[in-house]
Amino acid sequence: MKAVHFGAGNIGRGFVGLLLHQAGYEVVFADVADALIDQLAAADSYNVHEVGENPIVRTVDNFRALNSGTQEAALVREIATADIVTTAVGPHILKFVAPAITKGIAARAAGLAPLQVMACENAINATDILRAEVAALWDDAAGSLDDAAVFANTAVDRIVPNQAPGQGLDVTVETFYEWVIDRTAFGDAAPVIPGATFVDELSPYIERKLFTVNTGHASAAYFGFEAGLEKISEAMADQDVAEDVRAVLEETKQLLVAKHGFNNDEQEAYVQKILVRFSNPHLPDTVNRVGRAPMRKLSRHERFIGPAAELAERGIVPEALLGAIAAALRFTDPADAEATELAQILAASSAADATAKITGLAPEHPLFAAVSTLVEERQAEGAKAPA
Numbered sequence: 001m002k003a004v005h006f007g008a009g010n011i012g013r014g015f016v017g018l019l020l021h022q023a024g025y026e027v028v029f030a031d032v033a034d035a036l037i038d039q040l041a042a043a044d045s046y047n048v049h050e051v052g053e054n055p056i057v058r059t060v061d062n063f064r065a066l067n068s069g070t071q072e073a074a075l076v077r078e079i080a081t082a083d084i085v086t087t088a089v090g091p092h093i094l095k096f097v098a099p100a101i102t103k104g105i106a107a108r109a110a111g112l113a114p115l116q117v118m119a120c121e122n123a124i125n126a127t128d129i130l131r132a133e134v135a136a137l138w139d140d141a142a143g144s145l146d147d148a149a150v151f152a153n154t155a156v157d158r159i160v161p162n163q164a165p166g167q168g169l170d171v172t173v174e175t176f177y178e179w180v181i182d183r184t185a186f187g188d189a190a191p192v193i194p195g196a197t198f199v200d201e202l203s204p205y206i207e208r209k210l211f212t213v214n215t216g217h218a219s220a221a222y223f224g225f226e227a228g229l230e231k232i233s234e235a236m237a238d239q240d241v242a243e244d245v246r247a248v249l250e251e252t253k254q255l256l257v258a259k260h261g262f263n264n265d266e267q268e269a270y271v272q273k274i275l276v277r278f279s280n281p282h283l284p285d286t287v288n289r290v291g292r293a294p295m296r297k298l299s300r301h302e303r304f305i306g307p308a309a310e311l312a313e314r315g316i317v318p319e320a321l322l323g324a325i326a327a328a329l330r331f332t333d334p335a336d337a338e339a340t341e342l343a344q345i346l347a348a349s350s351a352a353d354a355t356a357k358i359t360g361l362a363p364e365h366p367l368f369a370a371v372s373t374l375v376e377e378r379q380a381e382g383a384k385a386p387a
């Protein structure tokens with residue numbers, strides 16, 4: 001069995017690659033980072049260090065590596081004979097990996113089982129986004145895309161921080177993980193991946209993960225950044241930050257319980273477990289990594305505006321989420337292109353225009369005025385566009 005995995009970064013090596021390896025797949029990593037691919041191609045194995053309660057080291061071997069930027073023809077051949085393709089590249093990168101996937105599917109021999117494609121990104125239905133990119137490139141002369149490939153949405157959860165320099169290919173991760181996969185996409189031929197959970201109705205799980213783990217995580221990052229803290233565990237050790245994060249998760253819990261019918265006590269236990277995960281002192285995770293790409297995080301269906309908008313539509317003022325949105329608007333990082341873009345929009349647009357550009361909210365939406373007020377306050381503080 002062979003899997004081609006795009007994105008040999010933190011979650012690629014520390015989670016998806018590991019689980020596919022443990023499931024018995026040979027993994028072909030594809031990435032555009034030259035040095036990383038060279039290192040992987042030269043290595044026989046790497047270690048995943050699970051830190052926290054019950055730490056353990058797991059070894060991944062039986063992999064190969066290809067540069068998806070310079071070795072496309074070889075990559076297409078690998079996809080043509082693979083069983084599974086997965087990605088962990090970031091939702092905005094899916095359009096760049098779609099061409100090789102499309103060519104690989106088109107090159108599959110007749111009679112092969114459909115390629116099983118799963119995008120493991122933090123976004124609602126990321127695989128649907130990937131499928132749309134592939135479908136746009138697909139030539140019907142190659143037959144029906146639906147006969148050649150199945151696309152299954154997934155939700156992946158494991159905190160994998162940026163790795164310390166000098167660590168080579170080894171990855172430090174938390175012990176916790178969850179990979180929830182939409183079973184319905186596969187008919188009766190779902191892959192066997194020990195540790196993954198297959199469900200018939202994925203959307204509640206995706207929203208629960210994004211609006212609890214990622215909303216809480218990003219809140220800790222932005223409140224922690226405002227407090228001048230560097231690590232997420234330090235942010236969670238700050239009583240004010242921890243209380244603000246807790247208040248945000250109380251609001252998303254209210255929405256998730258009302259919308260999806262999650263049991264209130266079970267959701268509370270889920271929240272409590274996540275707060276402990278964020279506080280893991282063995283995990284060197286930073287507010288800059290978790291706060292990265294603030295334009296994506298502040299977009300319409302993402303971890304802040306998504307739940308806040310739905311609460312507002314239900315007549316509830318999401319005070320704590322608005323506090324986190326205000327903190328997100330104050331996030332700066334010269335190394336982060338989206339933080340620069342955010343600052344530029346804040347500096348160059350009216351409050352109403354900036355609110356629409358950053359959040360995608362329509363002016364008539366019940367959340368719009370409250371967010372626009374926060375944007376105006378941020379502009380009054382002087383959000384300068386970088387030179």
Ligand SMILES: NC(=O)c1ccc[n+]([C@@H]2O[C@H](COP(=O)([O-])OP(=O)(O)OC[C@H]3O[C@@H](n4cnc5c(N)ncnc54)[C@H](O)[C@@H]3O)[C@@H](O)[C@H]2O)c1
Nearest residue numbers: 007009010011031032033088089090091096121122159160
């Ligand atoms: N790190 C986590 O804790 C975590 C957990 C769950 C989900 N995720 C999601 O997984 C995805 C990846 O996150 P990450 O933390 O591993 O990021 P990362 O930056 O560590 O890894 C991304 C990798 O994708 C590669 N890449 C970029 N463009 C590419 C292209 N065109 N083709 C092939 N590879 C390309 C990069 O070189 C990099 O190695 C994101 O969607 C993220 O939200 C991350």
Ligand SMILES: O=P(O)(O)OC[C@@H](O)[C@@H](O)[C@H](O)[C@H](O)CO
Nearest residue numbers: 122156157158159160214217290
């Ligand atoms: O990857 P992002 O930028 O969407 O979000 C940053 C972190 O919150 C995220 O990577 C978490 O560590 C992960 O989602 C945990 O499962």
